[in-house]
Amino acid sequence: MMGPFVPDVISDELNLIVGLLIGVAFGFVLEQAGFSSSRKLTGLFYGTDFTVLRVFFTAGITAMCGITMLSQVGLLDTHVIYIHPTFIYAALIGGGIMGVGFVVGGYCPGTSFCGAAIGKIDAAVFVLGGILGVFLFGEAYPWIEPYYLGAALGDPTADKLLHMTPGIVGLGMIVIAVSAFIATSMIEKKINPQGPASEFPRTLHIAAAAGTIALGFVLAILPPREQRLMTLANDEAYHAAHPIPQMSADELAFRILDKDPLVQLIDVRSPTAYEKVGLPGATNIPVEQFFGRQWHDVLGSRKRKVFIGEDQQASIAAAGLASLLGYKEVYALEGGLSGFEATILNAQPATGDSPKGNAETHEFRVAAAPRLMAMIKERGQTKPVARPVKKVVGGCGV
Amino acid sequence: MNPYQAGFLLGLVLLTTIFVTGRGLGASGVFKSVVVTAVEEIAPAHAATQPFFQQAHHAGQSPLKSWLVFEALGLVLGAFISGVISHRLTFVTEHAPHITKRQRLVAALIGGMLFGIGAMFARGCTSGAALSGLAVLSVGGLMTMGAIFGSAYGVAWFFRRLWI
Numbered sequence: 001m002m003g004p005f006v007p008d009v010i011s012d013e014l015n016l017i018v019g020l021l022i023g024v025a026f027g028f029v030l031e032q033a034g035f036s037s038s039r040k041l042t043g044l045f046y047g048t049d050f051t052v053l054r055v056f057f058t059a060g061i062t063a064m065c066g067i068t069m070l071s072q073v074g075l076l077d078t079h080v081i082y083i084h085p086t087f088i089y090a091a092l093i094g095g096g097i098m099g100v101g102f103v104v105g106g107y108c109p110g111t112s113f114c115g116a117a118i119g120k121i122d123a124a125v126f127v128l129g130g131i132l133g134v135f136l137f138g139e140a141y142p143w144i145e146p147y148y149l150g151a152a153l154g155d156p157t158a159d160k161l162l163h164m165t166p167g168i169v170g171l172g173m174i175v176i177a178v179s180a181f182i183a184t185s186m187i188e189k190k191i192n193p194q195g196p197a198s199e200f201p202r203t204l205h206i207a208a209a210a211g212t213i214a215l216g217f218v219l220a221i222l223p224p225r226e227q228r229l230m231t232l233a234n235d236e237a238y239h240a241a242h243p244i245p246q247m248s249a250d251e252l253a254f255r256i257l258d259k260d261p262l263v264q265l266i267d268v269r270s271p272t273a274y275e276k277v278g279l280p281g282a283t284n285i286p287v288e289q290f291f292g293r294q295w296h297d298v299l300g301s302r303k304r305k306v307f308i309g310e311d312q313q314a315s316i317a318a319a320g321l322a323s324l325l326g327y328k329e330v331y332a333l334e335g336g337l338s339g340f341e342a343t344i345l346n347a348q349p350a351t352g353d354s355p356k357g358n359a360e361t362h363e364f365r366v367a368a369a370p371r372l373m374a375m376i377k378e379r380g381q382t383k384p385v386a387r388p389v390k391k392v393v394g395g396c397g398v
Numbered sequence: 399m400n401p402y403q404a405g406f407l408l409g410l411v412l413l414t415t416i417f418v419t420g421r422g423l424g425a426s427g428v429f430k431s432v433v434v435t436a437v438e439e440i441a442p443a444h445a446a447t448q449p450f451f452q453q454a455h456h457a458g459q460s461p462l463k464s465w466l467v468f469e470a471l472g473l474v475l476g477a478f479i480s481g482v483i484s485h486r487l488t489f490v491t492e493h494a495p496h497i498t499k500r501q502r503l504v505a506a507l508i509g510g511m512l513f514g515i516g517a518m519f520a521r522g523c524t525s526g527a528a529l530s531g532l533a534v535l536s537v538g539g540l541m542t543m544g545a546i547f548g549s550a551y552g553v554a555w556f557f558r559r560l561w562i
Contacts, residue, residue, distance in 0.1 A: 130510040208402065
């Protein structure tokens with residue numbers, strides 16, 4: 001079972017209860033961290049108390065490493081989780097305004113709820129201000145819209161932008177965070193000798209920092225799961241040890257002509273190649289798409305799935321990948337599509353001195369070829385449809 | 399609580415949120431839900447002409463019945479429980495010695511307003527854009543994070559009287 005569980009496993013209604021429980025944990029931790037106090041929060045900007053920086057970066061790195069690890073072991077599908085979208089103007093202008101709001105108001109929205117919950121009147125007033133601000137934004141929206149929507153980049157992540165694995169970017173983040181922790185603790189001790197850093201257990205913190213950096217190195221060295229499985233699926237030694245069952249071209253031809261309902265053909269070539277020519281009834285699922293959820297119904301069906309690549313190797317690699325992903329009843333087409341064409345579709349009537357012993361097979365091939373060719377020609381719009389990928393909705397704007 | 403320990407726990411909360419629901423934590427979205435509901439109640443005709451309020455509209459459903467609103471209710475409850483446990487429940491206006499209560503409250507109102515405006519602009523605040531964005535390495539989230547802290551440090555000197 002792969003996360004996230006919304007909306008497939010957990011319904012939208014149940015998710016509200018999940019949200020409530022998560023909120024309780026969120027609020028409890030924020031308050032315990034001291035985030036209900038505006039003077040503690042703003043200490044960050046005057047060098048007297050860097051608690052916000054410590055909590056914030058530690059939380060971000062913990063979640064980031066957790067996501068990388070869950071996705072490594074195949075427990076989290078990172079293709080469907082909500083990625084905060086990138087609108088350059090909006091991010092910079094909005095962030096700039098928020099920064100001023102932080103220094104003037106002493107809170108951010110989450111911490112203001114937290115402060116208000118334990119009776120901080122300034123926090124409650126901040127909440128009122130926030131509501132007023134949103135109202136003003138809504139009123140001014142028609143004038144703001146060009147900046148709100150401008151320079152939209154979609155939802156890129158830093159690892160894709162930099163062409164690195166998430167593990168390597170994560171290691172970079174860990175190193176930056178640990179350096180920032182060390183530097184700010186030194187500053188804090190100078191400016192505010194009684195600050196929180198004065199009470200830190202030194203050895204424990206050094207050990208924790210070293211452990212986190214070591215974890216970062218491990219995550220940076222490991223290839224991402226998709227890359228790892230792809231490599232394995234193309235590795236001959238792996239296939240020698242874990243042979244994938246194959247279906248011969250003859251058997252496949254027979255089953256196609258027989259319209260066997262328990263066989264599902266999966267064409268793993270590129271969509272362009274598939275559009276040009278393909279076997280009747282085949283679904284086109286290029287190998288890269290095996291990882292997503294959209295084909296789970298097709299790949300996870302109980303039918304016998306025959307994977308068809310251009311040649312023998314591509315067919316076995318595709319079937320191997322499907323099997324590595326845990327799909328059952330997986331077969332590779334022996335010889336691939338080119339082999340199928342050579343043995344079946346191009347079978348010529350015997351010229352007299354046909355090879356001995358397989359006259360019957362040969363007869364079958366010769367008879368099957370024109371019927372299959374006709375079916376291939378007729379191959380109309382019977383492509384099975386992919387299940388639409390439901391991306392998770394999220395963010396603060398919704 | 400040791401801040402790194404608190405950060406680790408907060409990270410686990412965020413990780414659980416992403417693992418279970420696929421979305422991150424948030425807070426400022428609640429402001430929007432409240433505003434949209436209020437405007438629709440008080441001036442439905444006006445709300446209908448406002449493109450920004452229209453966007454948040456899920457046909458026939460109250461904007462208050464949203465994940466973020468429930469999460470924020472939990473947030474208040476969780477913070478309250480923490481306050482009870484740590485004996486921090488008091489009605490108080492926290493302010494620096496050189497300013498009056500009134501000045502602090504005016505600053506809180508203005509700061510809140512700015513934060514509300516900024517959070518709508520950036521589609522999220524410190525929780526929804528910066529923290530949740532950092533966890534998934536979102537470029538927009540990281541930019542917003544840089545802008546929040548960069549601008550805060552940039553102006554901190556001018557507002558130092560409010561805090562020290």
